[in-house]
Amino acid sequence: MAPRSYIPLAALALIAGAIATVLIIGEQRGADTDASNRGEPGDPAERRGALVDEIIFTDESDPGRLTALIEHGSHHLFTQGIDSATIFRQAQDSEQVDHFLSHGTAIELTLNPAAFEDEQRLNPFREPRIREALNRLIDRRHVAEELFGGLAVPRYLPINTAFPDYARLAETARSLELKYRHDPERAEATIAETMEARGAERREGRWYYADEPVTLTVLIRTEDNRERVGDYIANLMEDLGFTVERLYRTAEEASRIWMTGDPAAGRWHIYTGAWVSTVINRDIGDNFNYYYTPRGRPDPLWQAYEPTEAFSEAAERLERRDYTSVGERQELMEEGLTLAMENSARIWLADQLSVWPHAADLEVAGDLAGGLSGSQLWPFTLRFSDRVGGRVVAATPSMLTEPWNHVAGSNWIFDRMILRGLTDSAVLPDPFTGLYWPQRLDSAEVTVTEDAPVNRTLDWVSLETAETIEIPGDAWIDWDPEEQRILTVDDRHEDGLTARSRVVLHYEDDYLERRWHDGSQVSVADVVLPWILSFARADEDSPLFDPSHLPEFEVYQRNFRGWRITDTDPLTVEVYSDQVYPDAENLVAARIPAAQPWHVVNLGIQAERRGELAFSSSKADRMDVEWLNLVSGPSLEVLRGYLRAAAEAEQVPFEQALGEWLREGEAAERYRALDTWQQERGHFWVDDGPFYLHSVRPVEGSIVLRRYPDHPDPADKWLRFTDPRIPELEIDGPLLVEHGEDLELTVRITYAGEPYPDEEIETARFLLFDRDDRLALKGESEPDGDGQWRIRVPAEALETLGTGANSMELAVTSRSVALPAFATHAFATLPAGGPEADSQEEE
Structure with missing residues (x-):
């Protein structure tokens, strides 16, 4: 000491x-x-x-x-x-300090479901019944209120309680939450029964298998409240009779054990996980596929998942959006939620409320899901x-955590937050609803087949349906690495091809007149190169092949049906796909091709082809070379050499395909601009956002961004998104209702003390539960003007409740903010005549 x-x-x-x-x-x-x-x-x-x-x-x-x-x-x-x-x-x-809140962080327990290589060691979480029973063992209210100090709300399901799908599925969600509510006696009985069926026995309160104690290893993250969560879970498991080993680890240390390590090695059983949604997700249908099936990620843990056939099919259909109506999607989602709880490879614990402190004289648009680090605005x-x-x-808390490059650079949230300040995307998500707005697009046209349930909300998108969508023969669909040319639908599909969706992107008139930060002019080649490179990185015969890119590429190919550039004045692009989304605006966002400065990306291409650098961490490790970093480290000197060579040769990557999209003298102009830029700035990061990367000082621990004065937009363009209008609810009504009477409730929906406009309310749905927490009635509230709404339950419906305590739950969703608002009113039903009648009958 x-x-x-x-x-x-x-x-x-x-x-x-x-x-x-x-x-x-x-x-x-x-x-x-x-x-x-x-x-x-x-x-x-x-x-x-x-x-x-x-x-x-x-x-x-x-x-x-x-x-x-x-x-x-x-x-x-x-x-x-x-x-x-x-x-x-x-x-x-x-x-001097102000703050805002975000709702996109989920806290959960990741369980190891693998059969261990050492057959003498029993893994209890191999059994779905034991995993399922943990839901009843854990007191989520204790987690939210005590371990997180009230900065969390209980969560049971693989859907965020603050996202639109939770409100849409409120009936099923509440039913499952009541089914799996805290019931430790029932949980312990199920676990004991299943352990004994597997051959384990309990001696003097401790579990044994093959005469050895059944030891559970709890992998506990140490940087935040998950350390308290891990200790709480470890204590619960010890109380059940398990021997517990606690591994306290940081993010990087834990990742090598639970994510990239072999789960069959048995180094861990429970990991205190957390996931962050950087934007409001309006369609979480692919959560089931991502979190519970081997298709979710290529990592070893995911390959150990064994969902039932029914769960796997439902998850895959939801990921593909393989449904033809809103009702069919609703049924698939309800099935997915039910099967996810039975599977319970993950135990969801809480949705964390993250606090984002800032100076009181500072304003910024934080995302309701991702907060500041996730906000694109x-x-x-x-x-x-x-x-x-x-x-x-x-x-x-961290920056320059991993190398920066445009293709497969750092995915750490704090690096990505800084990079968002340097980038200008074609569309930007509304931080309050998750719907996308145009930034570099003028408009978009969406056409879907008649069986695709897609809706439109914002006027910048048009939506039409068609019986079939034929793909033009000259649409690009593949890349020929031998001939170094783009292949069309006619080349690959002699009998033609159809798609479920077509998106026509109309870019701003002057999109191709814009400049990258180094002063070079944007061209169509910046849009075409990333698409070609994606195919080259998936080609096993290419020097750019990267196995870690394959899972993402395979998902893309599963739905991609072609694209083509139909005009360059202004730039107009058509994209065809079999994948659809419930919102037309978000369907457009998913179809926009990436735009990257081709001359910067080319330096990385040449360095990887010659085995000196690699775009991804995985390939860098496999080749034993540097992970390509455009802003610091040994990569910079390597890149300077390739810049000199590229400038001398006026080099163009995939020149046969890109050449037709270049302006005269463009290659020479690009490399001159990049050379000047890197000499002045000391790095190679070139982008087009409202800030440019002025300096990077890894040793001092600082990064400086400066305003890009030639950005095309007025500075007040997005200021309307600094104040989320989250509805505030208040329910008034009787606490006692006699049989034979109607129940009348008044709901006040306000914001900042003012009535919430009726036209901005999307739904005001109520659920009535009886004294046994069974759903007795559901319906919609009715507007009564000036921010007031009414709920009326007729006397005959109240009769079915019997006598005792009941609860009315209200879920309100706004068109201005995706975050649902909830309120509860408890009341009791009495026999006609009230308490006196009861006492007379008893006499």
């Missing part, structure tokens, strides 16, 4: 971090006085692109310091959602409330 006169390590870290931050910020101030934190009063509509001049990202792994850092003015926001009730209270009590909405311009300092 250190002497008491020593300064605690936490205090040393605070001092060191503050000094580093001051040095970094001070250096930036000296380098560019225009990018100051002062900013100037002004009209955002008169500005282009970002509303602040500069963002400095600094390393900060201790969220406990954040409130003090914001109060002292050295930082403005944190890029990680906080799950600490203590820090939340600190933020609430501070006048943060670069367009980040601003000081009283001024235009200025510098923002953001603390992030």
Whole structure:
């Protein structure tokens, strides 16, 4: 133990971090006085692109310091959602700190269902009945209220309670939640019965198999509240008579055990997992396929999954959207939820409420699911409330965690958050509804076959149906690696081909006049190259082949039916697919081809072909070379060599196919621009977003983004998305109702104290449960004007409830916000005549 006169390590870290931050910020101030934190009063509509001049990202792994850092003015926001009730209270009590909440983080237990190689070791979770029984063993309310300090809500099912599908499936969801509610005695009986059937025996309260204690290894993440969850679960298993080994591990350490390790080796039984949805998912039908079947991921754990034939079929149909009506989808979803609970390869525990602290004078559009790190609108909405311009300092728990490249670079959420500030996507998701809005598109046309249940909400998309959709013979569908040419539908399908959907993308008039950050002009080749490269990386005979790319490519090929460019003035693209989505806007988003600066990607292509670098981590490990990094490390010197060679030869990748899409002299222009860029910036990251990557300093732990002044959009374009209008509910009604009377309830739906417009309410559905928690009645509330709604239950329906306590549950969904709002009203039914009648009958 250190002497008491020593300064605690936490205090040393605070001092060191503050000094580093001051040095970094001070250096930036000296380098560019225009990018100051002062900013100037002004009209955002008169500005282009970002509303602040500069963002400095600094390393900060201790969220406990954040409130003090914001109060002292050295930082403005944190890029990680906080799950600490203590820090939340600190933020609430501070006048200098504001916050918003997100709802997209799910906490669960991942179970190992494999048969162990060592046959003398029993894996209880090989048995679906034991996995299923865990749902009743765990007190989810305790997890949400005690372990997460109220910053979570109980969750039972593989659907987020804050997403639209939960409200659509409320009846089935509530039924399953009641079926699997906390019942430890029943859970213990089921587990004991199944263990004995497998040949285990309980001696003096401990389980044995083959005369050895049955030991469970609980793999516990240490960075957040999952450490408390892991200890809680381990205690429960010990109480049941299992011997428990607790492995406390960080994310990287745990990943090598549960995700990439062989589950049959038996190194773990339970892992404290968490998953983040970065956007509101309006269709979670593919969750079953992803979380419960070998088709979900190529990792060893997923290959150990053995869903029943019925569950596998339902999951695959939902992933393919293989249904012809909303009703059929609803039935498949209900079947999937029921079978998922019986399977229980995962035990869902809670939906975490993440707190995102920021300076009180800062505004930003956080996503209701993904918060700040998941928001795609943060670069367009980040601003000081009283001024235009200025510098923002953001603390992030991790950055440059993995190498950055456009093809298969870092997928860590904190790296992706920074990259979203550098990128300009063709469409952007509404942070409150999950529907997509156009950014670089003017409009889109969607045509689906008559059996495809697709709806349209926003006017920028048109929707039509057709009996059949014939694919034009000149549509591109494949790549010939030997002849280095694009193959058409006519080349591959002499008898023609049809699809379930056609999407026509109309880009902005000046889309091909835009510039990449290095000053080079955008061209059609930037859109065509990523598509060709995807085929080359799936070709076993290609030097670009990457086995880790195959699962993603196979999913793509399963539904892809061709695409073609029909015009370049403006750019117009048609895409054909057999996969559909419930929302036409999101169907469009899924069909947009990627756009990447072809001259930058080409340097990686040449380096991988010659075995010096690799786009993906998996291939880099297999080849024993560097994982391609465009912003730092040994890759930079390798790339400089390939840039010189490419510039001398005016090199074009896949030139036979791309050549026709290049402007005269484009290759020479591109490489000149890139050479100047990397000499000035020290890196090769070129993009087209509202910010450009000004500098990367891995040693100092900072990344600097600066406003790109030539961005085409007015800076106020997306400011309407900074305030989610989440409905607030209040139910008034009697607490006692006698038989023979109707039940009348008044519901007030408001926001910020004002009535919620009736036309913005999508549904206001009620469920009536009797004293045994059985669903007795369901229906829709009726609008009564000025934000008031009515629920009426006729006397004859109340008669079926008998006497005793009942509950009315209301779920309201808004067209403006996808997050459902819930309210409950408890009441009791009495015999006619009230309590006096009861006492007279008893006498």
